Amino acid sequence: MKGSEFSELKAFICVAEERSFRRAAKLLRMSPSALSHTIRTLEERLGVRLLNRTTRSVATTEAGQMLLDRLVPAVKEISSAVRDAGASQAEPRGRVRINLPRIAARLLITPLLPLLRDKYPRLSLDVTIDDTVTDIVGEGFDVGIRSGELVQQDMIAVRLTPDLRMAVVGSPDYFSRCPKPLHLEDLRQHQCLTYRWDHTGVLQRWEFRGPEGAIFVNVDSTITANETDFLLDAARKGTGLTYISEQLAKPYIERGELIQVLNEWSAVFSGFHLYYVNNPYMPASLRAFIDLLKSDIAKTYTYW
Structure with missing residues (x-):
């Protein structure tokens, strides 16, 4: 349906409900002559008379009343849909x-x-x-x-x-049994808990930063998992060291449940x-x- 056709139908509804071209024209902000022309165009397009006009009154014909009865609910639904679309912009939902x-x-x-x-x-x-x-x-x-x-x-x-920093962490219990690593090479002597990417199965590489750039350490992965919370819990229970986001480990570090080591080598992303x-x-x-x-x-x- 063209936009002009929809405007004709709305004009017809207004005239039929007001039973007056003059009152309808005022509501539609049109001149009575322009509104009359719009209704004639609609009737010509449909090939049927919709309104009986006299100098004193306007009434729907039988065909006009049938059209009106079906149009009013449809136009109300369209108007409601348009209002709802606008409301969705005003009220986040x-x-x-x-x-x-x-x-x-x-x-x-x-x-x-x-x-x-x-x-x-x-x-x-x-x-x-x-x-x-x-x-x-x-x-x-x-x-x-x-x-x-x-x-x-x-x-x-x-x-x-801000940028994200990694952290090597272990529990006080773990470090009571194993010495803290002082150098990156020391990590190879420790039990390590490593993250595994879910979709590929690839283990996360333990990447650090040195004066000359990135340094990768191949650690002994005692436990691998695709869940960071699991690795944190395992580290807190003294199972081994894990290399994880410092932001995730920070609450446990502050409570003394985990100890961070090799801080100066931790990578930043x-x-x-x-x-x-x-x-x-x-x-x-x-x-x-x-x-x-x-x-x-x-x-x-x-x-x-």
Whole structure:
């Protein structure tokens, strides 16, 4: 249906309900002559008379009343749909689909959930934990969170955190039985708990930073797992050393449950970035989530 045809139908409804061209013209902000021309055009296009006109009154014909009875509910539904679309921009509601790695979910999204619930109760999150680099557009996600060095160049990227630092940690119990490593080579004499990438099965390399650049150490992986929380728990129980994000280990270090070693060699990686496709008509739900995440992260920068 053309836009002009829809306008003709709305004009017909207004005249039929008002039973007056003059009153209908005033509501439609048209001249009575222009409105009369619009109705004649509609009748000619349909090949049927819709309104009986006299100098004193306007009434629907039988065909006009049949059309009116079917048009009014349909137009109301269309108007309601348009209002709802506008309201969705004014009031954040609906679902936001996020793709991000485990550590980002734990450090960035989990603390945000109570604030999100209280401020935007009609907004829901669909979170996919994914340690691989996923095409968020191709997979239907609204946003992704990744280390800055992994974000695609054609995306809008917003830095959420400072750079990320790794940490070698072990429990006091473990170090009561095994001496603390003083040099990177000492790690080869220790029992190590290593992260394994879920999709590829490849073990995470223990990468460090020296004066001349990256240094990789081949450690003896006593336990491998694709879950950072499992590795942290195993390290806290004295099973061995693990090499993990310092931000994840920090609460346990502060409580004395873990001890960090070889600090001066720990590698540093680009911080987490939120990224998404440039969209001039961004849904209010997505804009609200992005703004809330940025404001919440800004308050917690001191933690990092």
